Amino acid sequence: MQKDGKTLSIIGLVLGILSLVLAWFVYLNILGIVLGVVGIVLSVKGKKQATEAGVPTGMATAGLVLSIIGAALSLVGFFTCTICAICVTNTASQYTNELNDLLSAYGSALN
Numbered sequence: 001m002q003k004d005g006k007t008l009s010i011i012g013l014v015l016g017i018l019s020l021v022l023a024w025f026v027y028l029n030i031l032g033i034v035l036g037v038v039g040i041v042l043s044v045k046g047k048k049q050a051t052e053a054g055v056p057t058g059m060a061t062a063g064l065v066l067s068i069i070g071a072a073l074s075l076v077g078f079f080t081c082t083i084c085a086i087c088v089t090n091t092a093s094q095y096t097n098e099l100n101d102l103l104s105a106y107g108s109a110l111n
Contacts, residue, residue: 005049005060008042012063015039019070029078036071043067 016039022032047060 003049004053004055005046005051005057006055008046009050009057009060009063010046012039012041012043012046012067013059014063015042016063016066016068016070019074020066021070023070023073023077026077026081029074029081032074033071033078036067036074039063039067040071 015035019032019036019039022028022035025032043060043063047057047064050057050060
């Protein structure tokens with residue numbers, strides 16, 4: 001069985017494309033990060049095997065680039081959405097407390 005890195009390069013390319021697509025979906029960012037990292041590892045291994053076999057490494061390079069971009073975008077999306085969710089939660093609880101204070105003040109004013 002020959003090890004020319006073609007299979008690893010194809011899998012790395014597919015995982016890079018998937019991580020790039022999943023970067024645009026809020027709840028799938030973690031999966032995009034994981035697929036991007038696995039795509040990076042497989043693309044590097046495929047490129048190494050292709051170089052040793054003396055075959056072109058274009059597909060491995062494309063998989064590596066797409067995996068890096070997909071993982072980076074997924075990581076940025078994950079952290080920005082997490083920070084946004086934390087801010088919204090804190091703001092909502094603050095407004096809830098203020099609303100409760102107003103309602104209790106209004107209720108005591110009626111009595």
